[in-house]
Amino acid sequence: MAELFESYASDFAQLQKSIESRLAIDFSSVSNETRRSALRHADAEAEEAGELVSQMEIEVQAFPSSVRDRYTDELRALKTSLEKLQRDIRAKQQPASGLGASGLPLDEYHDNDPEMGQEDTQRQRLLKGSDILERGTQRLAESTRLALDTEDVGANILQDLRRQREQIEHSRDTQKLVTTGIIVVLVLLILLIIYSKLF
Structure with missing residues (x-):
């Protein structure tokens, strides 16, 4: 979770730098x-x-x-x-003196300005949507990569735990065998001693 948050924060810092420039x-x-x-690109990045x-x-x-306050x-x-x-x-989007609302000089306005303004607005929306889709795809890919990395780490941990369990079970079986051998030897020694006492 923290890795994904930091990834978002890094992307935010890049966008902030781009907007400021x-x-x-x-x-x-x-x-x-x-x-x-x-300004169009700055608005899309914002x-x-x-x-x-x-x-x-x-x-x-x-x-x-325990960590929520720091990230908050x-x-x-x-x-x-x-x-x-x-x-x-x-x-910055406020029109300067002598400029129309679209940022063009007032003496450059023509009868077809409303149509041109509409086309420009549609083009802005398309550019903005394309930028947002591209960055969303990048974030999705990054999230997928983090999920796969986490899955790999989890699989490696499970393998290590399985190997450790097998080692413990093997050690326990070996210990049982050694203990049984010692008991058999002791019993034989006792029987030998008793036999030597009796005969």
Whole structure:
């Protein structure tokens, strides 16, 4: 469980770093398409980071009470970081002076802007869904790998226990045989002594 939580936390850290790098772009010096693309990807990554936080909440609930508090504090810190990233993204999405809601200069608006905006929104959703699906697949593969590793460890432990049991049983049988041999020898010695006394 802890391994899976740490894996989620590592993925969150990578997403956080990626989002921060996108938000660090000087949008005043790049094209509007570059600005929209960066914010679009940042928003998708923030949504995925939120899904990771939800998965970690589920994992924490299954932790034993002895370690749950430590991971709860870590999870709380990640939530705070996520909220800050979401605020920063919203702030960057606010249209600058002289720009329309889509981030294009007002003098570049045309009659077909609503249709273009709808296509752009659909493209954003497709990109976001594709990114989320890809990362979800990666997390599933990682979870499967951890489960297989755990299964292998359990199988190895069972094999070791089986070998130890066989060794113990063998030692016990050998001890019984030695004990029986000693008793037989003692009985023969006693009989020999009695015979020598009588005859």
